[in-house]
Amino acid sequence: MKRISRIAVSLFVVLLAGVLLASLAAMAAGGPSVEKIKQRGELKVGVKADVLGFGFKNLQTGEFEGYEIEIARRIAKEILGDAKKIEFVPVTAKTRAALLDNGEVDMVIATFTITPERRKIVDFSPVYYTDGIKLLVKKDAGIKSLKDLDGKVIGVAKGADTANRLKQQGEKLGASLRFAEFETYPEILSALQAGRVQAFSTDGSILKYYESLDKSTVLLPQRYSAEEYGVTTKRGNDDLRDLVARVITDLDKSGELDRLQDKFGIASEK
Numbered sequence: 001m002k003r004i005s006r007i008a009v010s011l012f013v014v015l016l017a018g019v020l021l022a023s024l025a026a027m028a029a030g031g032p033s034v035e036k037i038k039q040r041g042e043l044k045v046g047v048k049a050d051v052l053g054f055g056f057k058n059l060q061t062g063e064f065e066g067y068e069i070e071i072a073r074r075i076a077k078e079i080l081g082d083a084k085k086i087e088f089v090p091v092t093a094k095t096r097a098a099l100l101d102n103g104e105v106d107m108v109i110a111t112f113t114i115t116p117e118r119r120k121i122v123d124f125s126p127v128y129y130t131d132g133i134k135l136l137v138k139k140d141a142g143i144k145s146l147k148d149l150d151g152k153v154i155g156v157a158k159g160a161d162t163a164n165r166l167k168q169q170g171e172k173l174g175a176s177l178r179f180a181e182f183e184t185y186p187e188i189l190s191a192l193q194a195g196r197v198q199a200f201s202t203d204g205s206i207l208k209y210y211e212s213l214d215k216s217t218v219l220l221p222q223r224y225s226a227e228e229y230g231v232t233t234k235r236g237n238d239d240l241r242d243l244v245a246r247v248i249t250d251l252d253k254s255g256e257l258d259r260l261q262d263k264f265g266i267a268s269e270k
Contacts, residue, residue, distance in 0.1 A: 031239025
């Protein structure tokens, strides 16, 4: 009887070891979210198409270019062994969270600011860029700061947190601010040019590009927030979240994030 018991224990140990080895092998290969991407053979990433230096679709070549595009390619290479096995899906501040939630994209790398409220519904990677909200105004408008916009209209993107942040700053200055929301950045610039809004507000690195498109505008120097960008993944896709975190951490430690920022002419305000 004792011998039978010892045999049973031994078999149990062998079976347990097998289960553990299988689990470790699965972990090494990647969890369910990563495996799904591998089986598909392509990584789907939500990116901006109109933010020069970050995510921009070159109309002449049809290719996406920018800092965030290169980060996406590094992640694709980590998962699939090939940086070209990737589909870029254009998103806006309004659509990016919905596309992630319904599974049309695996992740979003699109100037997505990390906030406590957003952490409740999505997962973020470590910070890969720090920016801040600024104001683009007409040179001849006489506007020098946020306080000068008391009672005036500021154009912001739908789905962004810009209006809330500026409203808080305006209250501190005793300025009553009004806001108009638009689907895209070019629409906000057109509204500024037409006088329908008196300022165009979003992150400074984005506004630099739109300032270059219209020489009658000026980007004011004051920064009204600190915006930390993170790669966004769907809650519950923990294996993908952890893989992305590892890639971003490695790119940061190796200095590659800084090199990419230099390549695309953007200077992160850390």
